[in-house]
Amino acid sequence: MTTITFERADSWIATPPSSQSESFLNAVLVVRRIVAEHHDRPSLVSRVACEVGAEIIENIRQSGEDLSSVELAERYETSRTPIREALLLLEKEGLVRIPQRRRPHVAVLDIAEVREIYRVRAVLFGAVASDAATLRTEEDMEALRDLLARLSAAHDAHDLSAYLWANVEFYNRLTIAARNATAKRILDSLLLRTLRLRRLSLSQPTRREKSMAHHIQIMNALEEQDAPLADVLIRSNHLHALAVLEQIYAEGGVPSPTRSRRRRRQAATAAEEE
Amino acid sequence: MTTITFERADSWIATPPSSQSESFLNAVLVVRRIVAEHHDRPSLVSRVACEVGAEIIENIRQSGEDLSSVELAERYETSRTPIREALLLLEKEGLVRIPQRRRPHVAVLDIAEVREIYRVRAVLFGAVASDAATLRTEEDMEALRDLLARLSAAHDAHDLSAYLWANVEFYNRLTIAARNATAKRILDSLLLRTLRLRRLSLSQPTRREKSMAHHIQIMNALEEQDAPLADVLIRSNHLHALAVLEQIYAEGGVPSPTRSRRRRRQAATAAEEE
DNA sequence: GTCGAGAATTATGTCGACATACCTGCATCC
DNA sequence: GGATGCAGGTATGTCGACATAATTCTCGAC
Numbered sequence: 001m002t003t004i005t006f007e008r009a010d011s012w013i014a015t016p017p018s019s020q021s022e023s024f025l026n027a028v029l030v031v032r033r034i035v036a037e038h039h040d041r042p043s044l045v046s047r048v049a050c051e052v053g054a055e056i057i058e059n060i061r062q063s064g065e066d067l068s069s070v071e072l073a074e075r076y077e078t079s080r081t082p083i084r085e086a087l088l089l090l091e092k093e094g095l096v097r098i099p100q101r102r103r104p105h106v107a108v109l110d111i112a113e114v115r116e117i118y119r120v121r122a123v124l125f126g127a128v129a130s131d132a133a134t135l136r137t138e139e140d141m142e143a144l145r146d147l148l149a150r151l152s153a154a155h156d157a158h159d160l161s162a163y164l165w166a167n168v169e170f171y172n173r174l175t176i177a178a179r180n181a182t183a184k185r186i187l188d189s190l191l192l193r194t195l196r197l198r199r200l201s202l203s204q205p206t207r208r209e210k211s212m213a214h215h216i217q218i219m220n221a222l223e224e225q226d227a228p229l230a231d232v233l234i235r236s237n238h239l240h241a242l243a244v245l246e247q248i249y250a251e252g253g254v255p256s257p258t259r260s261r262r263r264r265r266q267a268a269t270a271a272e273e274e
Numbered sequence: 275m276t277t278i279t280f281e282r283a284d285s286w287i288a289t290p291p292s293s294q295s296e297s298f299l300n301a302v303l304v305v306r307r308i309v310a311e312h313h314d315r316p317s318l319v320s321r322v323a324c325e326v327g328a329e330i331i332e333n334i335r336q337s338g339e340d341l342s343s344v345e346l347a348e349r350y351e352t353s354r355t356p357i358r359e360a361l362l363l364l365e366k367e368g369l370v371r372i373p374q375r376r377r378p379h380v381a382v383l384d385i386a387e388v389r390e391i392y393r394v395r396a397v398l399f400g401a402v403a404s405d406a407a408t409l410r411t412e413e414d415m416e417a418l419r420d421l422l423a424r425l426s427a428a429h430d431a432h433d434l435s436a437y438l439w440a441n442v443e444f445y446n447r448l449t450i451a452a453r454n455a456t457a458k459r460i461l462d463s464l465l466l467r468t469l470r471l472r473r474l475s476l477s478q479p480t481r482r483e484k485s486m487a488h489h490i491q492i493m494n495a496l497e498e499q500d501a502p503l504a505d506v507l508i509r510s511n512h513l514h515a516l517a518v519l520e521q522i523y524a525e526g527g528v529p530s531p532t533r534s535r536r537r538r539r540q541a542a543t544a545a546e547e548e
Numbered sequence: 549g550t551c552g553a554g555a556a557t558t559a560t561g562t563c564g565a566c567a568t569a570c571c572t573g574c575a576t577c578c
Numbered sequence: 579g580g581a582t583g584c585a586g587g588t589a590t591g592t593c594g595a596c597a598t599a600a601t602t603c604t605c606g607a608c
Contacts, residue, residue: 043374044562070589079563080590081355088359092366100317101569101590116456120398127397182390186460318592344559353593354560375560375599 026165027054034188035089048086056095057195067104094193111249121190122238129230132177140177155212300439301328308462309363322360330369331469341378368467385523395464396512403504406451414451429486
C-alpha cells in the first residue's frame with residue numbers, strides 16, 4: 001500500500017492515499033460492469049477478472065507484464081482453471097494477450113492501436129450521441145445533469161481522479177440513453193482498453209479546460225435534441241483527445257513495456273522470503 | 275450428412291449436396307479467420323470453436339439449441355476443459371450464450387438485436403469504406419475487382435451460396451483496405467453474428483438485384499476514391515438490408531428457438547443405440 | 549386432469565495431477 | 579566476446595474426478 005504522492009506542476013491536488021484506493025474501487029466497478037456483464041453474481045472468475053482488470057487500468061500492472069496463471073492462482077487461493085477463464089475474459093476486452101503456450105501478459109498499447117481505437121470510438125460514439133439526442137428521456141437528462149454537476153465540481157476542486165471517473169460515468173449514461181446495447185458494449189470495451197491512458201490525456205491543464213467546456217456543449221446539444229451537433233461534438237472531442245495522445249507518445253510519455261522476467265523473479269523471491 | 279435440397283420459387287438453382295459441404299467449409303474458414311485469429315496453429319480448442327461456430331452460422335445448430343459440454347466432449351473425444359474454452363471463444367463473438375451454472379446454448383437473435391447490429395455496422399462500415407476509398411492501394415483494387423467478378427459470376431449463375439460467400443470475401447477485402455485492424459475486428463464479429471440470417475435476406479430476388487447493383491456502385495466509388503459516396507452507399511445498403519430483415523421477422527420467417535431439451539434427448543438416445 | 553413439492557439424475561464449476569512445450573542458464577564453439 | 583546448442587526447471591494445456599447447483603422425473607394433493 002504505497003503512500004507516495006506526486007506534487008504536480010499545476011494547481012490540481014496530488015491524489016491523497018485514500019483516494020488512490022477509491023480510484024481503484026471505481027476501476028473494479030467499471031471493469032465489473034463491462035467484463036462481468038452477465039456474471040451478475042460474485043463468482044470466483046469475475047472477482048479475479050475484475051481485480052486484475054482494475055490493476056491494469058490503474059497501471060498497477062504495467063504494459064507487457066506477465067500474468068502467470070500459477071502466480072495468480074496462489075494469490076487468489078484457487079486453482080488455475082478459474083484464473084485461466086478470468087484471463088480469457090480480459091483478453092476478450094483487449095486488456096490481456098494470451099499467446100498459445102506462452103505466458104499471458106498485459107496487452108501493450110502502441111500508438112497505432114490507440115489511433116485505431118479512437119477513430120472507431122469517434123465514429124461510433126458520434127452516432128450513439130446522435131441517437132441519444134433524439135431518443136433521450138427526461139430521466140436520462142436528469143441523470144446526465146447530475147453527472148455534469150459532479151464533473152463540474154471535480155473540475156472546480158481540481159480533483160483529477162474524481163473528474164476522470166465522473167467522465168466515465170457521464171459517457172456511460174450517454175450510451176445508455178441511445179438504447180443500443182450492442183453499440184454500448186463495443187464502446188465500453190474500447191473505453192476499457194484506453195482507460196489506462198486517460199490520466200495521461202487529461203494531465204494537461206488545457207485539455208481539462210477543453211474537456212469541461214466540451215461536456216457543457218454536449219449537454220446543450222442533448223437538451224435541444226440537436227442530433228447532428230451532438231455527433232460532431234463527440235467526434236471532434238475524440239479526435240482532439242487522440243491528437244493529445246499522439247503528442248504524448250511522440251514525446252515518449254508512455255513507459256515502454258516492462259521486462260517481465262525481472263518482475264516475475266522479484267515476485268518469486270518475495271514469496272520465498274515469506 | 276443430409277442430401278435434401280430445396281426447390282425455390284425463383285429461378286436460382288437449388289443448392290446441390292456437394293455445395294452444401296462446400297458452404298460449410300467456407301463457414302469454417304470464415305469462423306477461423308475471426309474467432310481463432312491468434313490461434314494460428316490448429317489447436318484442439320480452435321478446431322472445436324470453428325466447427326461449432328460454422329454449424330451455428332450454417333443453421334445446422336438452431337437458435338437456442340443447447341450446447342452441452344459433455345456432449346461436445348464426447349463428440350470431439352476430449353475432455354470438457356477445451357470445450358469450455360471453445361465455447362467461451364464463441365461467446366466472445368456473440369454466437370453462444372453461457373449463463374452461469376446453466377447450459378450453454380446457441381445465442382438467440384431477436385429482431386431488436388439484429389436492428390442494433392445493423393445500425394452499428396452501417397455507421398462503422400460506412401466510415402471504414404470511406405477510409406478504404408482514400409487509403410486503398412492498387413493491390414487492394416485488384417483483389418476487389420476479382421471478387422466483384424466472382425460476385426457477378428455467381429449472380430449470373432444464380433448460385434446463392436457462391437454469391438453469399440463472395441459477398442463475405444468482398445467485405446473482408448474492403449475492411450482490410452481501410453487498414454484499421456480494430457474496426458475490422460469489430461465488423462467481423464458483427465458480421466459473424468448475422469451470418470445466420472444472410473440466406474434469408476438475400477433469398478428475395480429483388481434484394482439480390484439491388485445487392486449486385488450496390489456492389490458495382492461501391493466499386494465505382496472506390497475506383498474514383500470518392501470517400502463520402504462510399505460512406506453513404508454502404509450505410510444505405512445496410513439500412514436497406516435491415517428493412518428486409520425487419521419484414522421477414524414481422525412475417526415470422528425466422529423459426530423460433532427450438533425446445534432444446536428434446537434435441538438433447540434425441541442425441542442421447544442416438545448415442546446409446548450405437 | 550392439472551399443478552406443485554420433493555427425490556433422483558444430470559451437468560456445471562473447480563480441483564489437483566500429468567505430459568509436453570517453453571524459458572533460462574550454462575557450457576561450448578567460432 | 580558474442581552467438582549457438584543443450585539440459586534443467588517451470589508454466590501451460592489437458593485430463594479425470596468430485597462437490598454442488600440445476601433440471602427432470604415421480605408422486606401426491608386438489
